[in-house]
Amino acid sequence: MKKTAIPYMKLQLTDTKPSLFDSKVGGIGYVPRDAKIPEDSEGTQLRLLAQIDCAEITLEDFPHQGLLQFWILNDDVSGLNFDDNTLQDTFRVLYFKEPDQTVTEKEVCEKMAASSDEEDLFPVRGCYGLAFSEDVDTISYSDYRFESCIRKLVQQDYPEEAENLLENMDDFFDGGSGHKIGGYPGFAQWDPRSSEDTHDVLLFQLDSDMGTDWKILWGDCGIGNFFINWEKLKNCDFSDVLYTWDCC
Numbered sequence: 001m002k003k004t005a006i007p008y009m010k011l012q013l014t015d016t017k018p019s020l021f022d023s024k025v026g027g028i029g030y031v032p033r034d035a036k037i038p039e040d041s042e043g044t045q046l047r048l049l050a051q052i053d054c055a056e057i058t059l060e061d062f063p064h065q066g067l068l069q070f071w072i073l074n075d076d077v078s079g080l081n082f083d084d085n086t087l088q089d090t091f092r093v094l095y096f097k098e099p100d101q102t103v104t105e106k107e108v109c110e111k112m113a114a115s116s117d118e119e120d121l122f123p124v125r126g127c128y129g130l131a132f133s134e135d136v137d138t139i140s141y142s143d144y145r146f147e148s149c150i151r152k153l154v155q156q157d158y159p160e161e162a163e164n165l166l167e168n169m170d171d172f173f174d175g176g177s178g179h180k181i182g183g184y185p186g187f188a189q190w191d192p193r194s195s196e197d198t199h200d201v202l203l204f205q206l207d208s209d210m211g212t213d214w215k216i217l218w219g220d221c222g223i224g225n226f227f228i229n230w231e232k233l234k235n236c237d238f239s240d241v242l243y244t245w246d247c248c
Contacts, residue, residue: 003153004138004139004149004150004153004184005136005137005138006136006137006182006183006184007059007060007134007135007136007137007182007183008059008134008135008136008137008180008181008182008183008184008202009056009057009058009059009132009133009134009135009180009181009182009183010132010133010134010135010178010179010180011130011131011132011178011179011180011181012130012131012133012179013025013128013129013130013131013179013209013215013216014128014129014130014131015128015129016129017127017129018127018128018129018130019105020103020104020105020108021053021067021099021101022051022053022129023050023051023052023053023056023129023130023132024048024050024051024127024128024129024130025049025050025124025127025128025130025179025206025215025216026048026049026050026122026124026125026126026127026128027048027051027126027127027128028048028105028108028109028127029048029051029067029069029071029108030051030067030069030096030099030103030108031103031107031108031111032096032099032100032103033100033102033103033107036111037108037111037112037113038071038092038094040073040079040089040090041089044073045112045113045115046071046072046073046074046079046090046091046092047071047072047073047074047122048069048070048071049070049071049072049123049124049206049224050069050070050130050204050206051067051068051069051070052067052068052069052130052181052204053067054066054067054068056130056132057132057181058132058134059134059181059182061201061230061233061234062181062182062233063095063097063236065097065098066095066096066097066098066099067095067096067099068093068094068095068204068238069092069093069094069095069096070091070092070093070204070206070226071091071092071093071094072090072091072092072243073090073091074115074121074122075090075121076121078121078122078123078218078224078245079091079243080243080244080245081243085192085242085243085244086199086240086241086242086243088239088241091243093203093226093238093241093243094238095236095238097236123206123208123216123217123218123224123245124215124216125213125214125215125216125217126215128215130179135183137176137180137182137183137184138184139184140175140176140184140185140186141175141176142175142176142185142186142187142190142191143176143184143185143191144190144191144193144194144195144197145195176205177207177223178205178207179205179206179207179209180202180204180205181202181203181204181205182201182202183202183205184202185202185205185223185225185227186205186207186223187223187225187246188218188221188222188223188246188247188248189246189247189248190246192242192244193227193242197242198229199227199228199229199240199241199242200227200229200230201227201228201229201230201233202225202226202227203226203227203228203233203238203241204225204226205223205224205225205226206218206223206224207223207224208221208222208223208247218245218246218247219245219246219247219248220247220248221247221248222245222246222247222248223245223246223247224243224244224245225242225243225244225245226241226242226243227241227242227244228240228241228242
């Protein structure tokens with residue numbers, strides 16, 4: 001298991017009111033003064049799912065300055081495109097290397113259309129700050145690489161016990177749940193990627209988060225994920241991102 005370990009940013013929701021330029025889940029996101037709020041092809045505005053202040057990311061190959069944003073459509077499938085989950089129409093991933101600090105929240109709010117959307121369709125209820133801490137993640141049993149990776153390691157390190165261990169390997173590994181940047185993903189059902197897929201890095205994961213009152217809820221307690229190609233991540237090219245979410 002240790003051989004699969006990689007660093008990741010563990011994220012926790014906070015009740016601190018974030019500013020326009022802070023990391024957040026939900027709420028009002030930064031929009032440049034000369035830009036519109038992201039829209040889908042029918043002209044419907046998207047809503048901010050999350051905004052990341054990249055100065056809080058300590059992982060190699062991720063941006064360390066600017067704002068990284070995730071926008072989705074507030075509809076009954078939360079902007080998911082079942083035919084093409086990389087088409088940035090009903091979702092958008094935006095990166096602003098040097099945001100204009102003179103833009104105000106009032107200016108952004110004035111660009112927002114009066115919403116007729118059903119509030120309960122959006123997976124986030126409210127607005128929350130984010131606390132970051134670097135940790136180490138090991139491969140999750142829901143990652144598409146799990147079986148081939150672990151099978152190889154077990155057969156290599158425990159040849160005599162391999163068959164018995166492989167039959168029960170799910171018992172020894174985590175499901176990959178939680179809010180995170182980097183690391184290994186979690187899924188309520190299965191990983192939509194395959195060995196041919198080039199989206200090999202977990203860019204951002206937002207899990208359902210429920211206490212006495214739910215804060216985040218994807219369908220029936222699911223998980224949302226965004227994936228990117230490693231080379232494109234290093235180049236801060238967020239034009240090709242895979243967005244998916246699933247629930248039980």
